[in-house]
Amino acid sequence: MTTRRAFLTGLLATGLLPAPSWADVGNPALLAAARRQNGEHLIVGLSDQGHIQFASPIPGRGHAAAAHPKRPEILAFARRPGRFADVIDCRTGARLSRLLPPEGRHFYGHGCFTQDGRYLLTTENDYEAARGVIGVWDAAKGYARVTEFDSGGIGPHDVLLHSDQILVVANGGIETHPDSGRAKLNLPTMRSNLTYLRLDGALLEQHELPDDLRLNSIRHLTRTQDGRIGFAMQWQGAAGEMVPIVGTHARGERMTLLGGDDPRVLNLSGYGGSVSFSPDGARIGVTSPRGNALQLYDSRTAALIEEHRLQDVCGLAWFGGGFVATTGRGRLLHPAVRDGINREFADLAWDNHLIALRV
Amino acid sequence: MKHLCVSLLLMSAATTAQSDPIDSALDTHILPRMEELSFTSRRLADVAAQDCTPTSADLRTAYGKAFDAWIAVSHLRFGPTETDNRAFAMAYWPDSKGFTPKALSALLRTSDPAIQTAEGFANVSIAARGFYAMEFLLYDPDLSVAGAPDYHCQLVQRVAQDIASTAETIHQDWNDTYATLLRTPGPDGLYRTEQEAKQELYKSLLTGLQLTADMRLGRPLGSFDRPRPKRAEARRSGRSLRHVELALTSMRDLAATLATDHPDIAARILQDFDQALERARTLDDPVFAGVASPKGRFKVESLQQLVQEVRTRIETELAPTLGVSAGFNSLDGD
Structure with a gap:
């Protein structure tokens, strides 16, 4: 796919030959957006031990981030309905550029790179048409907007690379329009789905939840090395309904919903904030800032196996031998690892997601 | 001299008890209510052992008193009630999938011998345990007469016994360990600072108010197009509105303690709180059956609104005094 010409342009675009790599950086291990007590918004890189390596200001509340697979740079996405995605140099924390969505689009807060690092893919709202869009940006050409294609539903929130040429998208199903902020416009008809797309936008496979779970919005994704997808949902129906919040899916199969009738599922208050597999895929964790809980499920038996209570917990990733979580109270910790990371940043409220750059 | 020391000690103890919200929350709110729960639950088991007839006035009175005691602690969802799913074992509600009647029907239909021992009963569906299961056994037109009479009697006695022993364990844990954990925060403690301990109490208040507004009132309200009166909590025993009053009264007490300073x-x-309680007392709709009519609905909605106002007041005024900020992620997540 990469022509010689494009390759060279790519190198030139970085401004340096040879291009810097992740090895040149003090190797940040974790990324998260945060808000300082003074109201400033940041994207923060953290070391293996959970020390801050860089903290770069961003123009508004952040959400998730994506790391370029080769170059030491990351994309910090605005929280929906935000209109910025900042490219940050991880060596210095300096902003290299700022992506603005095209007219009539806003970001949802998530994005990912293709395996070769050539393209960045972002979830976006074509809000006049109430259509979900995947925006394609060329990382080799200074993140020029290349094209876009249908996400396969309304409200695409999270997107992951499923395999070399395939994307998986969580279309949350909820229509919003910037004129009405974050108000939900289509609950009477909403329907969420999990969609697999080829990188050229061709729809490969799509799955919806059963009718009685129509009001469950699939929002966040995680994957195992062999391509099994985990997803977390957010219930839009009545409070107190016994509904699953976590599920898994492998291509060609039906979705599996976890937790069964374990009453502790109710402790999540119908809200999955982040989701993460363990590297072996045996366990899947979900956080709920509304329920102040982190729950771990056995992905094979679907049973809820562990619960940890943590105030305003939301960010979740696997790193350093266990699940690492962040909270809106500034904590960064391994809740279930003896002598693991356990830090508190009095000045910071960690935002929804924690991204591990390695395991 | 000795007397002086003692009296100084007493004085300082008295001052601390007055000014420390954690001590007074424990001594005047939590521990007495846990004791009441334990006492009334044991009484329920004793009465059931004597008379297991679902329509028995004695049994229903004992059940009502123990259930009252549970509702008065139902906002204290941390520590001893969360161990081993005890809160769910005491109170499996809301039960949107109808697990409680299903589990009870299955036991009654097969005369499942699992209920003959406490250990066996601990392994049946958690939805078959606790106050809401007992309500079906005493008040539901079908389940109060289902199964073999002897077996039904045994099941009533087992559920009562199970409630009593769970209540006693919760009470004991509070007395033996948890009260101390809350009272003496420290770097290695469960609560590292006094602030964290207060935040736990604050959180229970907020969660309780939310449960009252969203579940106790919100579930039967449903939507205007689709009111759901049958979702009202404990409607079979006519306790739906009573629970709102009991919960508000108890939370009012905790709020007063937390705001002492x-x-x-x-x-x-x-x-x-008083406005909401006054509205509840004059509502005249014990099981929220009125939600199906516009007028009745308006009354329940206005009570819900008043409960929300209590919550907003607590979040905006009490929270800052306890060093609590609204959740950054929980407020309006993504």
Whole structure:
């Protein structure tokens, strides 16, 4: 796919030959957006031990981030309905550029790179048409907007690379329009789905939840090395309904919903904030800032196996031998690892997601 | 000299008890209510052992008193009630999938011998345990007469016994360990600072108010197009509105304690509670059956609104005094 010409342009675009790599950086291990007590918004890189390596200001509340697979740079996405995605140099924390969505689009807060690092893919709202869009940006050409294609539903929130040429998208199903902020416009008809797309936008496979779970919005994704997808949902129906919040899916199969009738599922208050597999895929964790809980499920038996209570917990990733979580109270910790990371940043409220750059 | 020391000690103890919201929350709110729960639950088991007839006035009275005691602690969802799913074992509600009647029907239909021992019963569906299961056994037109009479009697006795022993364990844990954990925060403690301990109490207050507004009132309200009166909590025993009153009364007490150091704030919070309680007392719709009519619905909605106002007051005025900020992620997540 990469022509010689494009390759060279790519190198030139970085401004340096040879291009810097992740090895040149003090190797940040974790990324998260945060808000300082003074109201400033940041994207923060953290070391293996959970020390801050860089903290770069961003123009508004952040959400998730994506790391370029080769170059030491990351994309910090605005929280929906935000209109910025900042490219940050991880060596210095300096902003290299700022992506603005095209007219009539806003970001949802998530994005990912293709395996070769050539393209960045972002979830976006074509809000006049109430259509979900995947925006394609060329990382080799200074993140020029290349094209876009249908996400396969309304409200695409999270997107992951499923395999070399395939994307998986969580279309949350909820229509919003910037004129009405974050108000939900289509609950009477909403329907969420999990969609697999080829990188050229061709729809490969799509799955919806059963009718009685129509009001469950699939929002966040995680994957195992062999391509099994985990997803977390957010219930839009009545409070107190016994509904699953976590599920898994492998291509060609039906979705599996976890937790069964374990009453502790109710402790999540119908809200999955982040989701993460363990590297072996045996366990899947979900956080709920509304329920102040982190729950771990056995992905094979679907049973809820562990619960940890943590105030305003939301960010979740696997790193350093266990699940690492962040909270809106500034904590960064391994809740279930003896002598693991356990830090508190009095000045910071960690935002929804924690991204591990390695395991 | 010795006397002086003692009296100084007493004085300082008295001052601490007065000014420390954690001590007074424990000594005047939590521990007495846990004791009441334990006492009334044991009484329920004793009465059931004597008379297991679902329509028995004695049994129903004992059940009502123990259930009252549970509702008065139902906001204290941390520590001893969360161990081993005890809160769910005491109170499996809301039960949107109808697990409780299903589990009870299955036991009654097969005369499942699992109920003959406490250990066996601990392994049946958690939805078959606790106050809401007991309500079906005593008040549901079908389940109060289902199964073999002897077996039904045994099941009533087992559920009562199970409630009593769970209540006793919760009470004991509070007395033996948890009260101390809350009272003496420290770097290696469960609560590292006094602030964290207060935040736990604050959180229970907020969660309880939310449960009252969203579940106790919100579930039967449903939507205007689709009111759901049958979702009202404990409607079979006619206790739906009563639970709102009991919960508000108990939470009012905790709020007063937490706001002790701020009399102005305390006064406003208590006034808000009183308004909601007054509305509840004059609602005249014990099981929220009125939600299906516009007029009845309006009354329940206005009570819900008043409960929300209490919550807003607590979040905006009490929270800052306890060093609590609204959840960054929980407020309006993505």
